[in-house]
Amino acid sequence: MRHFLILLFLFSAYAQSQQTAQNLFSQYQSALYQIRIIELESGNKSSIGSGFQIDPQGNMITNYHVVSEYVYDPDKYRIEYLTIDGESGPLQLINFDVVNDLALVRKTELNALEDIFPIATSLPNQGTTIYSLGNPHDLGMIVVPGTFNGIKKNSFYQRIHFTGSINPGMSGGPVVNENGHVMGVNVATAGNQIGFLIPLSKIEQLLTKHADEPLPISEFKSTIQQQLMQNQTELLSKLQNATWQMAPLGQANVPTKIGEFLSCWGDSNTNNEEALFLSVENRCRLDEQIFLHGGLRSGGIELEFEWLNGQKLGENRFYSLYNSSVIGAGAGNAATKTDVTNYQCENSKVTNKNNVSSKTVLCVRAYKEFAELYDVLFIGATLDHKEQGLISHFTLAGVAKDSALSFTKQFMDAIEWQ
Template identity: 45%
Template sequence: MKRVIALLLCVVSTASYAAEQAGTIFKQLAPSLYQIRLIDKVSGEKSTIGSGFQITDNGLIATNYHVISGYAQAPQKYQIQYLDDQGNKGELSLESVDVINDLALVKRSVSKPMSFFAIAEQAPIKGEKLFSLGNPHDLGMIVVPGTYNGLKTESFNDKIHFTGSVNSGMSGGPVVNKDSEVVGINVATSGNQIGFLVPHDKLVTLFDGYKTAKPSSIEEQMAAQLKDNQKALFTTLMNSTWEGKALGAAVVPTIDVPFIRCWGESNADKKDALILSAMANCALDENTFIDATFFTSSVEMQFQYMETDKIDDLKFYHLYQRQISRATAGNKATKEDVTEFACHHDLVAPMNMSITNKSILCTRNYKKFPELFDVLYLGLSVDKKKQALISHFTIAGVEQSVATAFTKKFMESVAWK
């Protein structure tokens, strides 16, 4: 009994110390914390809220790109505004962005030097106690203690796994160590005490670039970042091992990288099913946010194998054809963002392949970033009477040369056993 009481006292003491430390940090840093608001100019009301923190004495503030994305896409519609710890409001200018890592720099006018956050020189160690600051659900600034759990292994672009309650409205807020140094920026949550942070070195890179030369155009800056990211991503994918994996009587590709994850399903347990169907889906575990209706940098590969010995060839063909309409682009976009898909149809039977496909390749162009495209491919096997394979991929935000190379490798990786 005494041991249990001692353990309880230890837990209470630790929790009390953490709360006291969080309170001290908040009191010290509150003047450099802000709520970041996107104000609709016509209605005069808040459209988006997030958090931000000052990183220089002359008013430069870091936040998430997605917090101010509406302004970046439509500056004529919105105004960026801050609210400080004393209730003062003011307008912010957009200075620079990192759309890939979801960061932005905004600036307020100041009449004298102000306090600001120091950025850490070293990354935290696994298990280190951290403190997330932000404005959850428009309830006012708070401090949330949590734990550093290293980088998320399933991401192509680095994200920190943070055990703590990162809630809506805390986006763009700083995460600090016990010395009040910024080691990350709140960016997303998966609930159940699972949060994700942008590592502080991404902010350092953005800040250093801004100090060297402020971008002349946010749109041109975003275009360059999107192109650089897709080149890095698809260079990694194309140079990685493509493994052939059995799916029924077919062989389909999987790419041996940790950030492409695969799932599968079949109806093998349905004894009365007219058609045996097995599906596999492999996808990039992230994408890039442009605005609320436009996402890019996604990769998705889908395969469906079907066979039957219960129905005739014609009925099987008609049921098979119905599956084709289910193929859609893997990313969200609107007609303001992209052109209509233009499609090319062909019958393809490469010399080194055992399968003949009716192939449909569709592309659509980005209106603001004309060198980038979304690509949708659909391959329909046509060489077996009671077996069929649908192979499908979509890749988002790629240049034409990348689309051509990926399509060729994908088609050559699909075959019958």
């Protein structure tokens, strides 16, 4: 009897969820749109996403990445909407938040009565059923029930963890509570029913920047630069002011927990009986990056320490291994030659405040569109042992030079011998 009651409860909950989804779709389908980026020369869509209307003036919210092609090349693309009834029309880009992947666009052709999605006043309780709406794979609008799991842990950019299917084309669609009030925006999926949403607070921040007039095209790139600079200044400040927890690695002590936003992992080759050297690694990274356009990501941070012991190899062979490990380090973010310059590197021999001597390489590449932003790659190899040593490495994406140099000094000074 108990199992029957549990099954009855689950069936009733499922049926109620399906009924709520149907009600939401019928009530709000006219306020839900496909957002299309049209390539002007061909007249065909280049990419699609979703969006939703929030007021009678025709303002809609979508993802920044949905309209990013237009932001980067407004002479090649235009933005338009498509309704569930097949009607289409032009959209203006009013403003955007590149860091939180949000954009505000506006219909220039309004009907007498415009349906809208109301914005929620608060997030639901953890475990509550919520509903994601969008246009997956260009197949038409759907409603996907899922579970609100709160804000993702250790998330600098504050994403909601959503148990439910978010598929390509649903980006920019609303996620609503049972009353149809928007409390998030679809943004990404990790597969296996794991989705991520932009939370209500970020929507509210975008709307506080709302202006009657669209952001001028001439200010698109400068707005991106300003937002990236502000974000990275805040992120690096929080990391540098956090307590850096130290842990042993080989004969060194290295930072293994730097702030609450970086996730850290370890590995070694100790189970490889044929290995002629010992390799033990600690890696930390920010799991989130900022999408700028299809070939460029920014905002990422990676840190890595590797202890190598090659006493079985002998001094000469170990030096060759050590050198190849240093050469193998690379950038931590995607970028193309149209976006960034080649790396310019400086080699130094440095002794830090703990009397650890290292050969270091500090490389910087500039963003071509953003004069004050750089990607930074640092590699250091200790010189105090002949057949063993520590290789330290970090990458910073989209930072100012002063911030990068300050972080580099703190990073180097954190290393000490046991």
